[in-house]
Amino acid sequence: MTECEFCGIVNGEFESEEIYQDDKVIAVLHLKPTVPGHILLFTKKHYPIVEEVPDDICSHMLAIANKLSTAIFESIACHGTNIIIENGTAAGQAIPHVSVHIIPRNENDKVNLEWQPKKLSNDEMDIVHAQLLAKTELISHEPEHKEQEHGQDSHDNNDHGNKKTGHDKHDSKVQKTENYKYKQLRRIP
Amino acid sequence: MTEQQREMMEKLQKMSPEELKEFQKKQCIFCQIMSGKIPAKKVYEDEKVCAVLDINPANRGHVLLMPREHHAIMPQISDEEIKHLGIITKKLSHAVLKALKSEGTTIFIANGAAAGQRAQHFMIHIIPREAHDGFPTIPQHQMSNSDVSAMREKIQKTINKMLGIEHKKQDKHNKEEKHNKQESHHTKDSHTDDAHENHEEQHVEHKEHHDDHKHNEKHKQDHEVKTKQKKQAPKKSKPETKPKEQSDVSLDDIASLFK
Numbered sequence: 001m002t003e004c005e006f007c008g009i010v011n012g013e014f015e016s017e018e019i020y021q022d023d024k025v026i027a028v029l030h031l032k033p034t035v036p037g038h039i040l041l042f043t044k045k046h047y048p049i050v051e052e053v054p055d056d057i058c059s060h061m062l063a064i065a066n067k068l069s070t071a072i073f074e075s076i077a078c079h080g081t082n083i084i085i086e087n088g089t090a091a092g093q094a095i096p097h098v099s100v101h102i103i104p105r106n107e108n109d110k111v112n113l114e115w116q117p118k119k120l121s122n123d124e125m126d127i128v129h130a131q132l133l134a135k136t137e138l139i140s141h142e143p144e145h146k147e148q149e150h151g152q153d154s155h156d157n158n159d160h161g162n163k164k165t166g167h168d169k170h171d172s173k174v175q176k177t178e179n180y181k182y183k184q185l186r187r188i189p
Numbered sequence: 190m191t192e193q194q195r196e197m198m199e200k201l202q203k204m205s206p207e208e209l210k211e212f213q214k215k216q217c218i219f220c221q222i223m224s225g226k227i228p229a230k231k232v233y234e235d236e237k238v239c240a241v242l243d244i245n246p247a248n249r250g251h252v253l254l255m256p257r258e259h260h261a262i263m264p265q266i267s268d269e270e271i272k273h274l275g276i277i278t279k280k281l282s283h284a285v286l287k288a289l290k291s292e293g294t295t296i297f298i299a300n301g302a303a304a305g306q307r308a309q310h311f312m313i314h315i316i317p318r319e320a321h322d323g324f325p326t327i328p329q330h331q332m333s334n335s336d337v338s339a340m341r342e343k344i345q346k347t348i349n350k351m352l353g354i355e356h357k358k359q360d361k362h363n364k365e366e367k368h369n370k371q372e373s374h375h376t377k378d379s380h381t382d383d384a385h386e387n388h389e390e391q392h393v394e395h396k397e398h399h400d401d402h403k404h405n406e407k408h409k410q411d412h413e414v415k416t417k418q419k420k421q422a423p424k425k426s427k428p429e430t431k432p433k434e435q436s437d438v439s440l441d442d443i444a445s446l447f448k
Contacts, residue, residue, distance in 0.1 A: 017341040020348050027348075029341050032329035036340050050296070051283045055276045062275030063268050067351060068344075069300060070264040075347035076340070080301025083263070084327060087282060088293020091318040092326050101327055105304040113297075113325050114305045115316075117245035128250045128289070129230040129242055135284035136233040136240070139277070 006042045006097040024057050025064055027102075034103050034111055037076050039068055042099035050087045050098055065100045078104035082113055214259040219310035223257055233281060237273050240281055243314070248322060250289045252281055252315040260311040262300040274313060281315050291317035295324060 008014040010026055017029035019039060030038040041064060047053045053061070069081040082103040086093040093099075105111065120128070204212060214220055222229045223239045232252055233240040243251040254277060260266045266274075282294045297314040299306035318324060 017337050019341055019345050020352075029337050029344075030329075031332070031337065033332055033337075034328050034330065036332060036336060037344065039344070050279050050294075051286070053279065055279070058279045059272035059275035062278070063271045066263050066266065066268075066271050068348060071344055071348040071351055073264060073300075074351075075343045078303070080299065080304030080306065081263075082300070082304045083298035085296035086293070086327070087296060088286075088291075088318065090292030090320040090322075091295045091324075093293065103304075103327070105301065107303045109303070111328065113327070115247035115324050117247065118249070120246060120249060124249065125230060125242060125244075129232065131288045132232045132242070132250060132252070132284060135288040136281065139233055139280045139284065140235070 004046055004097050005095050006040075006099060007046050010044050020064065020068065022064075024060050027064065027068055030101070034101075035105070035109055037072055037078070037104040039072070039102040040099050041065055041068060041102060042097055047098045048096040049093075050085060053098055061098075061100060065102055068102050072102065072104045076104055078106050080105040084113070210259060210261075213261060213309045217259055217308070217310050219253075219255055219308055219312070220259050223255070232284075233277065235277075237270060238277055240277070240315075247314070247316045247324060248291075248318065250285055250291070250317040252285060254278055254281060254313040254315060255310055261309050262306070263298060263311055264300070266311060278313050278315060285315055285317050289317050292320060293318040 005014065009016045009028060017031075018026065019029060020027040020041075021044075023044070025041055025043055027039050027041040030040050041061060043053060043057055043061065045057075050058065065083050069083055072078055072081055082101070082105055084101045084103070085098070086101075087098075103111070103113075201209065201212075218227060221227045222241060223234075229244075230242040231239060232242060233254075236257070238254060238256050240252050240254040243253050254274065256266060256270050256274060258266075258270065263271070278296055282296060285291060285294055295314070295316045295318050297316060298312075299314075300311075316324070
């Protein structure tokens with residue numbers, strides 16, 4: 001566990017400029033900030049990627065990220081904030097421990113986080129739409145793993161009820177693809 | 190800035206937050222998408238949120254998750270909505286990874302035009318990622334330790350104030366009582382736990398006053414008295430607030446930064 005830099009901070013093995021902590025999450029100042037005031041918020045428990053964080057901690061983390069973002073608005077009078085989660089090494093995640101960047105922004109701060117939009121043809125959009133729908137329609141069916149009910153609506157279930165036959169297929173796929181989560185993280189030196 | 194834009198700016202400045210919200214709502218493309226007036230490729234929806242494909246995606250499969258309620262920026266959103274958004278974000282990210290076999294996702298929120306926010310409707314971007322896909326990385330810069338510490342103090346003060354207030358919200362209706370307590374506090378030994386509790390309540394109330402009556406002289410005096418009391422208090426359970434001029438940026442000001 002202590003090989004992880006963030007776990008080291010949680011244990012107090014590494015020094016940090018702590019801003020906030022509770023039983024689930026901790027927030028510190030980034031030591032190599034994009035701009036002064038750049039905060040890192042991470043879970044106390046070690047989870048490599050967002051998908052593994054239990055619902056209650058995940059929602060709590062976003063709520064605290066919002067509070068921290070509001071706090072920077074008020075304390076250092078910035079014009080905006082970015083809240084970014086790099087999920088997976090391909091997304092730039094350097095430490096295999098889920099963390100949220102909260103970055104104060106100002107006009108003309110010379111920080112470039114904007115992407116170049118790509119143009120997809122209508123056909124491509126349709127394909128990707130169908131691909132995503134095949135997975136997202138399962139969201140409303142997903143059982144709550146031991147976390148509290150979060151008020152998923154039920155009429156969605158009815159809407160997609162006729163597709164339920166595909167479930168078994170999806171499940172086997174889920175298991176097959178489960179490893180991708182770890183595969184990418186093992187690449188870290 | 191053209192004359193027309195300037196007029197618009199002035200008009201927006203004068204609007205109350207409610208009017209501003211209503212005004213934005215009417216013009217908001219995303220509100221119209223959710224009500225079905227503008228077609229879009231929805232990938233998920235429930236009674237609180239809706240997710241669509243971005244028509245100008247950073248990568249193939251770029252999803253926008255939005256609350257149904259119109260909010261310009263995140264600080265205006267209730268905890269309840271944020272928490273639901275958090276869970277759905279995670280699930281959408283998972284769906285993106287599975288459906289598109291992406292190597293990762295970037296979850297991206299921009300609050301305010303300075304942060305690159307284009308639309309006036311708050312949204313969470315969920316962007317499928319591949320290594321070397323050209324997506325901008327978060328730049329890092331070296332910063333001196335003393336600068337970092339100074340920054341920490343500033344932010345920590347504010348977040349503690351904010352969360353302190355949250356915890357004490359239920360005490361709001363006891364305001365009058367608190368006033369009385371404060372009077373007696375002068376004579377009390379501040380080393381007792383009781384006094385310490387008192388002290389915390391003042392801390393809360395002080396912020397309320399500060400917000401509600403920023404320019405009220407009487408309250409400023411109040412404020413000074415309280416600060417003195419704080420200095421006497423021995424415990425440093427909270428990083429103490431010396432009467433720092435709070436920045437004048439309110440959330441409504443921030444909201445009005447969107448043209």
